[in-house]
Amino acid sequence: MVCGGFACSKNCLCALNLLYTLVSLLLIGIAAWGIGFGLISSLRVVGVVIAVGIFLFLIALVGLIGAVKHHQVLLFFYMIILLLVFIVQFSVSCACLALNQEQQSQLLEVGWNxxxxxxxxxxxxxxxxxxxxFNPNDTxxxxxxxxxxxxxxCAPIIGEYAGEVLRFVGGIGLFFSFTEILGVWLTYRYRNQKDPRANPSAFL
Structure with a gap:
């Protein structure tokens, strides 16, 4: 079996979507763990993390079903959504890696307020x-x-970790953005391949 064949493309796409499924469940689990141990009480922060996890899970589910069934419409929408996610994630990751200390400080202050x-x-x-x-009258x-x-x-303490966190987040985001463009390429290739088990006279 050649690696560029139908079965290999299908298996690679399924494996990639299983990875996205695990990452999405991990995100939801981290949010639940943060609430359970009292580390996070902000419903907005938890809501954003859970929403990102659910969104990633749904994308992975669409890709997985499309790959298993070789469904042209699902694979097309999966490819388009994944491409848009790649553009946004790549841009955000590059911005995280490019921020200098002064910009980090300004961003942290805006978030704090x-x-x-x-x-x-x-x-x-x-x-x-x-x-x-700190105003003694504040909570x-x-x-x-x-x-x-x-x-x-809090500013000096947060500042010590901000650079490391941004580099970590930017690096992880950059890594996953390349897996997304790989997913787009695999999907495009897989959509245009013919199932060897299908009727030879059928359309793709």
Whole structure:
């Protein structure tokens, strides 16, 4: 059996979609784990992670059914959606890798000011209060506030991890974006191949 044949293309496409299915279930599991252990209380953050997981799961399901049945319409829509996801993910990954320290700081401050519930999670988990300054009248769930120790500001602590996190997220996103373009190429190739078990006089 040649690797460029019908069966090989079908098996590769099925394996790729099984990988996407596992990643989607992992995302949903991480969100559930974060809620269960009290690490994340923001419903918005959890909702976004779960929505991305469900979206990826549905795409993988469409690709898997299309690959198994050699369904032309499902494979076409799968190919188009995967191409759009690739463009968005590749752009975001490159942006994550290209951000300098000043841009990271500005982005973190915007995120800090716009997410109150995530802010409480950060202050509790990192044991800090305020971003660049802290008003004693503001709410802070950090344990340092209940003790006699002075609370650290969150900006320097988050800044230490921001670069590493962005590089990690950008690298993972870049890796998966190349698997997506591989999926688009495999789908295009597979759609134009004829099933050797089918009627030779049938259309593709």
């Amino acid at each position: 716009n997410t109150a519930s995530a802010r409480n999670d950060i202050q509790r988990n990192l044991n800090c209060c305020g971003f660049r300054s 802070c769930l950090a344990s340092c506030l209940q003790s006699s120790h002075k609370c650290s500001l």
